[in-house]
Amino acid sequence: MHPAFSVIFLTTLIGAGQGLFLALMTVQAYADIGALALPEGSYFGTNSMIALALLVAGLIASFFHLGHPERAWRSAAMWRTSWLSREVIALPIFMGLVFVYGLLHYLGYNPNLFGENAPPQGELTYLVGLLGVVAAFALFICTGMIYGCLKFLQEWNTPLTPINYTLFGIASGFTLATALTAWMAPTLVNFYGGWAIAFTVLAFITRSASLIRNQRIKHRSTLATAIGVRHAQIQQKAQGAMGGSFNTREFFHGKTAAFLKSIKWVFLVLVFPVPVLLLALGLQNNSATLLGLAFAIQYVGLLAERWFFFAQAKHPQNLYYQTI
Amino acid sequence: MTQLALVIDLNVCVGCHACVTNCKQWNTSGEAGPLVDENPYGKDPTGTFFNRVQTFEVGEFPHTETVHFPKSCLHCEDPPCVPVCPTGASYKREEDGIVLVDYDKCIGCKYCAWACPYGAREIDEKQKVMKKCTLCVDRIYDESLPEPERKPACVLACPTSARLFGDVHDPESEVSIAIREQGGYPLMPEWGTQPSNHYLPRRKTKMKIHKDELVRVDNPLKKDGHLPKVDENESFLEDSASW
Numbered sequence: 001m002h003p004a005f006s007v008i009f010l011t012t013l014i015g016a017g018q019g020l021f022l023a024l025m026t027v028q029a030y031a032d033i034g035a036l037a038l039p040e041g042s043y044f045g046t047n048s049m050i051a052l053a054l055l056v057a058g059l060i061a062s063f064f065h066l067g068h069p070e071r072a073w074r075s076a077a078m079w080r081t082s083w084l085s086r087e088v089i090a091l092p093i094f095m096g097l098v099f100v101y102g103l104l105h106y107l108g109y110n111p112n113l114f115g116e117n118a119p120p121q122g123e124l125t126y127l128v129g130l131l132g133v134v135a136a137f138a139l140f141i142c143t144g145m146i147y148g149c150l151k152f153l154q155e156w157n158t159p160l161t162p163i164n165y166t167l168f169g170i171a172s173g174f175t176l177a178t179a180l181t182a183w184m185a186p187t188l189v190n191f192y193g194g195w196a197i198a199f200t201v202l203a204f205i206t207r208s209a210s211l212i213r214n215q216r217i218k219h220r221s222t223l224a225t226a227i228g229v230r231h232a233q234i235q236q237k238a239q240g241a242m243g244g245s246f247n248t249r250e251f252f253h254g255k256t257a258a259f260l261k262s263i264k265w266v267f268l269v270l271v272f273p274v275p276v277l278l279l280a281l282g283l284q285n286n287s288a289t290l291l292g293l294a295f296a297i298q299y300v301g302l303l304a305e306r307w308f309f310f311a312q313a314k315h316p317q318n319l320y321y322q323t324i
Numbered sequence: 325m326t327q328l329a330l331v332i333d334l335n336v337c338v339g340c341h342a343c344v345t346n347c348k349q350w351n352t353s354g355e356a357g358p359l360v361d362e363n364p365y366g367k368d369p370t371g372t373f374f375n376r377v378q379t380f381e382v383g384e385f386p387h388t389e390t391v392h393f394p395k396s397c398l399h400c401e402d403p404p405c406v407p408v409c410p411t412g413a414s415y416k417r418e419e420d421g422i423v424l425v426d427y428d429k430c431i432g433c434k435y436c437a438w439a440c441p442y443g444a445r446e447i448d449e450k451q452k453v454m455k456k457c458t459l460c461v462d463r464i465y466d467e468s469l470p471e472p473e474r475k476p477a478c479v480l481a482c483p484t485s486a487r488l489f490g491d492v493h494d495p496e497s498e499v500s501i502a503i504r505e506q507g508g509y510p511l512m513p514e515w516g517t518q519p520s521n522h523y524l525p526r527r528k529t530k531m532k533i534h535k536d537e538l539v540r541v542d543n544p545l546k547k548d549g550h551l552p553k554v555d556e557n558e559s560f561l562e563d564s565a566s567w
């Protein structure tokens with residue numbers, strides 16, 4: 001497939017936004033059972049707005065993918081059958097919840113809904129946050145399933161696709177949270193940093209699993225089934241167009257196999273070992289700069305990862321275009 | 325239920341592109357506006373087509389066969405392109421099974437093109453909406469046209485009659501009989517899309533002629549022995565008037 005930068009930015013940006021929000025809720029959950037001291041002041045408010053900014057940026061990127069962005073509202077119609085439609089619904093709901101969550105924290109409005117003596121889970125921000133967590137995971141699943149549900153795109157048609165989307169989002173979100181917290185609430189840095197490393201390692205395991213799976217994939221369609229001629233020797237002589245077509249542009253990445261391979265190594269290095277190393281160093285030296293760098297490098301790596309994700313998928317329609 | 329479809333006979337298709345040309349002509353002139361053409365006379369002409377003809381060579385020289393392969397939307401019975409469309413712009417008609425795109429609803433997200441294993445959908449880079457074969461839905465029901473012309477433009481254009489059009493759910497239709505009797509097959513059956521369009525395979529046309537068919541032993545003329553004999557010297561009245 002031809003990797004579209006609009007979609008690459010959309011998925012990486014909202015993934016980081018979702019992850020950052022989940023990181024915030026993790027701290028609040030720990031704090032509510034008394035395992036952590038709740039950070040002071042506007043910490044949650046500011047970080048929620050940063051998460052929201054990432055989501056908005058992703059949304060804006062997605063509009064560049066559409067031929068008719070002014071009609072985008074129509075895309076909520078077919079949620080019964082279309083994962084894309086479901087994502088279009090889940091994203092604004094999640095954005096709304098993040099906004100309300102941040103606003104409540106910012107205003108310090110946090111009444112206990114079930115009475116003063118109820119457990120802390122009765123707090124308004126906690127309940128809104130829980131809804132946000134549900135929405136964040138729903139959104140991860142929708143995003144992953146947009147690709148995972150296409151059964152003849154065999155590289156994508158695996159549960160690993162939504163799992164990878166989820167873990168990459170969470171890993172980059174926690175890395176970002178670690179960097180931001182180093183500036184805002186240094187006592188929590190180790191907490192976030194530990195989780196960031198754990199999720200990055202987890203993502204490495206699942207992404208490696210999908211890379212290994214895709215390496216040994218056997219494509220079910222062949223040129224023989226594509227044109228229905230049962231013969232081992234078929235050569236294409238004409239593709240039906242001289243100057244190329246939508247079919248030759250949309251479904252091919254247009255780069256060499258060597259380039260594809262090098263991008264794979266680029267992302268394998270930039271997403272996993274380098275950020276983990278920088279996180280460890282940053283935590284040890286208490287350096288916000290190193291932690292910030294860890295996020296920046298991991299994000300760049302994720303752009304490469306997403307590019308590779310699209311480029312690696314071989315669409316069966318390519319069988320009709322043998323000489324690209 | 326009706327399911328309109330094309331049946332394409334690869335045994336007679338000569339790869340002349342008449343169907344491509346007529347399809348483009350008809351569908352670029354319709355109510356939906358032109359099908360885009362970019363650099364039509366330039367170096368890299370490109371544009372949106374509903375139908376394309378490709379050519380394949382099967383076998384190894386000198387034992388090769390050329391297969392011309394017309395390719396358009398197959399109007400699948402279980403079209404994977406339809407459920408993925410977020411706006412409902414892509415739909416399959418109940419009444420005749422044609423898969424269509426509502427150009428006024430389409431947001432040009434291209435997801436349906438990804439979901440079609442055959443690459444049958446092409447975006448119109450100018451109108452920014454997805455386009456594909458409509459089986460000339462604006463033609464086949466047009467009562468102002470004489471009955472025999474109420475067929476897709478490609479079918480009418482084909483000089484070798486390689487394209488048949490009809491209802492594949494009616495077992496007695498021309499297309500159903502062709503599929504049944506000439507080994508009609510669908511493309512990429514492995515994905516369960518159940519394409520309505522079918523292709524008829526290449527066939528070897530051979531005729532065995534036995535000697536006794538050239539010189540028939542039971543030749544009635546010989547057998548009956550009643551060949552009329554003409555006397556060359558017999559004279560007729562008109563002979564006297566000629567020289």
Ligand code: SF4
Pocket residue numbers: 396397398399400403404405406423439440441442443444445456517
């Ligand atoms: S050929 Fe492609 S576009 Fe046409 S109905 Fe089947 S899946 Fe949809």
Ligand code: SF4
Pocket residue numbers: 408409410411412413414425429430431432433434435436437453454
């Ligand atoms: S490009 Fe148009 S028809 Fe295709 S899925 Fe998107 S909105 Fe639906």
